Amino acid sequence: MNNQSEDEFLQDLPLILAGPILQHTEPKSVTVWVALKQPCQVELKVYETINNGTVLGNSLLEGRRSTVALGKSLHVVAVTAQSTGRECLISDRIYAYDLLFTNQTSHQQSLQQALCSNRFPNVNISYFEHQKPTFVLPPSRLQDLRIVHGSCRKPHGDGFDALPILDCLIEEAANQPEQRPHQLFLTGDQIYGDDVAAPLLWVSSMLGDALLGWEERLPVTQNKPRDASYHTPKQLPPGQRVEVATYQAGFTAGLHNKEAKVASHLLGLGEYYASYLLVWSPVCWPTTFPRGREMMGGSKTRRLWDREVREMRQFIHTLWKVRRALANVPVYSIFDDHDVSDDWNLNQAWCLRVLGRPLGQRTVQNALLAYAVSQAWGNTPNQFAAGQPGEKLLAAAQDWSASQGTDIAAYNAIARYVGMPPTNPRTSLPEFVQDGAVLVLERHPEALTWHYTVRSHCHEVIVLDTRTWRGYPADDKPTAPPMLLCPQAFEQQLSLPLQQTPEIQATLVIAPTNLFSLKVIDWIHHWQLRRDKVFAADVGDSWNIHTEALAKFLTTLFEQRQQVVVLSGDIHYGSVVRMSHVGTSSNSQAQSVLVQLTASAMKNEETITRIIHTRLKDWILPEKVRRWSGWSNPLNMVEQKPRESRRDRQLQMKPDWYCALEWIPRQNTRKPYFGANIPWLITTKQQARNDKWRWLQRLMFWKFPWFQEGREVVGLNNLALVQFELADASKPHKAIQDLYWFSPWYPTQIVYSRFDSQLVPNQSLYWLGSTSKLEQ
Known part of the structure; x- marks a missing residue:
């Protein structure tokens, strides 16, 4: 992306940008989430297996659904396969699934074809020779149940990423239905809207605009009549968002001398969309990063940029294991504050401060929409069925992107379905309703429920x-x-x-x-x-x-x-x-x-x-x-x-x-x-540094x-x-x-x-x- 145009960068990518991620799984329905660069109809089939996962058997569940155009080059779907008769998945058995992608010209790609490109010639998301992802339902006996959970995954946070360990746990028992993990629960902070590394914001901004195919106009306050009333994400570069995030949007992460937490805060819809692709898949990351001296002004910020680039490279290095793991175990999630911003809805003061500002309100809505299509859809697919609020939200998101951020009716519909509180026209502050002795942010009756x-x-x-x-x-x-x-x-x-x-x-x-x-x-x-x-x-x-x-x-x-x-x-x-x-x-x-x-x-x-x-x-x-x-x-x-x-x-x-x-x-x-001297963990440069200082x-x-x-x-x-x-x-x-x-x-x-x-x-x-x- 650094030396390529956006079109050239996207052309080098495979059809699948992120996923497949296995999500809500029951005996009679299985849901898989996937993000594509082109619109397609996606067909999902679930198969029984023979010899503990090694050989594919009959197709048991089937389903198809067309992608939703969240941007010119971002098309997302959570497709659900259901039983068409008496077929029903049972516990203590290994099942496999496959995807078929049909584009608007009726050209079809298999799952393996959709995963690969010139830049990614060999991609494997399976533990078996048939190269299909597999899973098991929770067992019939409680003593056989295996649940994995974790939270707070910041790409530039200190230490090695622990989520790839899940891949080790599955691989170790891939052919043992009672021993392999049965469910994964991500309990918050799957992405960080605040406290974003400057190199990560640089990637997210460029990738977000490339995926949308248009530049969002973010509402900012005019201090002088000649000041611009809107800025695009690219006009708010990495490391320079403290003022706009803290005082224009009202976010609190940068208060108390913590400006670094918001210096690269996510704001745009494309940035939030891109963040999910970047934490779950290695596909959309650039092959090279610019040096700190090319991007930042002072010597301190230049050194920080270069250090964060090294941390990003280490994070990317093990993402292939994260991707394979998420394809092979049912994944359920719920947000916490950093999925939007630090202190999100912490108290009434935060709500008044942030939701009473146009930019704060826009950013929270962008974050919730990205969460809805990237996580909530797979958590509760029934809410996104025909005629349900989720389907209406998807239609509104599609209209908002098709209008390049100008369709006010679509914007208001998104606000309604993600549960944004209405704004009091006199005070420009969010509305609350009484519930006993407490006040609750008002929400539309058709708003999605996240629990x-x-x-x-x-x-x-x-x-x-x-x-x-x-x-x-x-x-x-x-x-x-x-x-x-x-x-x-x-x-x-x-x-x-x-x-x-x-x-x-x-x-x-x-x-x-x-x-x-x-x-x-x-x-x-x-x-x-x-x-x-x-x-x-x-x-x-x-x-x-x-x-x-x-x-x-x-x-x-x-x-x-x-x-x-x-x-x-x-x-x-x-x-x-x-x-x-x-x-x-x-x-x-x-x-x-x-x-x-x-x-x-x-x-x-x-x-x-x-x-x-x-x-x-x-x-x-x-x-x-x-x-x-x-x-x-x-x-x-x-x-x-x-x-x-x-x-x-x-x-x-x-x-x-x-x-x-x-x-x-x-x-x-x-x-x-599986834990001794693991060869996949660190990059070659990191290994060389370890060897140098091992004494x-x-x-x-x-x-x-x-x-x-x-x-x-x-x-x-x-x-x-x-x-x-x-x-x-x-x-x-x-x-x-x-x-x-x-x-x-x-x-x-x-x-x-x-x-x-x-x-x-x-x-x-x-x-x-x-x-x-x-x-x-």
Whole structure:
């Protein structure tokens, strides 16, 4: 792209720009997402296999759908194959699928032909000789279930990308239906709209314009009459977007002396579209990057550019494994803030600041449209069927691009279907509606719902949208922490799904932001809240900052389930915590347990997370058991202070329930069979640098395996594999999370840490089973 015109660059690319990505998969329907450079009708067929995936059998499911023209050279489809008769996919079997592409002149390309071009002559997205991607449904037995999850994947983040490890996990057990991963859940920050590397924005801007075939006119404020009222993305170059992102769009990521976070913020629709193609596929990346001296002004920014280019090259180097993995396991996702921008909908102040500005509103809408067509379509394909809001959104997106960004009716329709709040004509601020004691951003009745539930014979996964259904306190200041789910959202997203399958073996809930984090993080959040610097540390994103909402979350869950597993991310470390819960009334003395499995980040480790990864955290600030008293009317919970006197407890109204939180220790590091001296991980230049400085390894005591054996968290880039162990044939006994990461003592080695938590309340906690002890 650097030395080629846009047309020449696109001509060198294969038909498939990104994908195929296997998405929502059920016994009678399978959905596959793909992005193409030309319009096509795409036909999907799902086949049974013989000899555990090695030989293709009969076609079982079929479907076809035409692509949606999101731009002149960007045509996207999530095609669903369905059963035409009694055919039905079953558990514990390997299935394969194939795609056929027919263009407007009736010319056809097979999947293999569509993957290849002169620049990419050999592309393999299969683990078998037949070269077709494969998958398995969740098993019939819970103890055979394998779920992978992860979050926070920033292309220029520190450390190696952990998502390629998924390819290793699938490849290791490709012909073993009970052992290979059955589902992947991406729990937030699949892309970063803020904190974008300058070279990545350079690629995204050029690629976005090439894909759209037109330049978007972004609305900016006129400070002087002669100032332009619109700018195209190319007129806002990398490294020079601090002013426009912070003060024209209103984004908060650059506040508190963090201008670098927004210096290359995504703004244009094409940039958001391009970001998804770039994080999931190596196809659209240029072969060469310009040098820092050609792109940036100062010596510091030039050096930063060159360093980020090296990081991009390392990221691109392993993307082929990411692409193959995503084609061979059902992928489900939900957004968090960085999929739009840091602090997205954090509190009412953020909504007023950003959604009250034309550029802020346009950018959020661009991000949501890109998420809808790149992720939500495959999560919930029924919403995009004929006559549904999703299909209307696709039509509006097509009209908006065909008009080159001038069709106001199409723009307004996009806003309606992605759930953008209407703007008050008098104040130019977003509209809110009352929901009990909180305010919620108003949304059109036909707006897409981003939350959903996935079920199998043995488990259910309830995926929460904790960003667009927040409840902002009506009688508090705009920066006050919100309910992450307003009362209406609790009913729709949690209560109703829990009522549908009471006999399910395992219930998992996806909560993109943590219910509970490290104690020191809570201290920082409360300190920043008192200083009203809520944007500095995402104050309000953790559930336990708003105790009434957390109490409602726990009581809603435990009214229907006694064992719950929560999958979470966001926090840039991996861990496992267990909450034991017991009622006090004679009518309700049930004991329940919630286990939170956190996996973060896939690629965004930081200095502080590297420190807490080690034994140093255990020595200086170990996590202790935390206890709460809770009440049902009104809902609330209060943490018991370690030095709280017996008299203080007796003065409180008798609690309706108690709960206690403990951190599950990580076991000693293990080595997977595929993890030693892996040749695919690093580039040739990186290998040469490693060899040059390997003699220093013996002097770096902090990288020694013994020092890296921390007790509570994995603070390096990681990916989680979740399994269950049963005590008997019906009741789950243990939830096991294996966190895979790259060893610092030998950089081309993958290791994993096991966290093993019983799915029963901890009877050793002094109050459990006899609440009177607490009151004595």
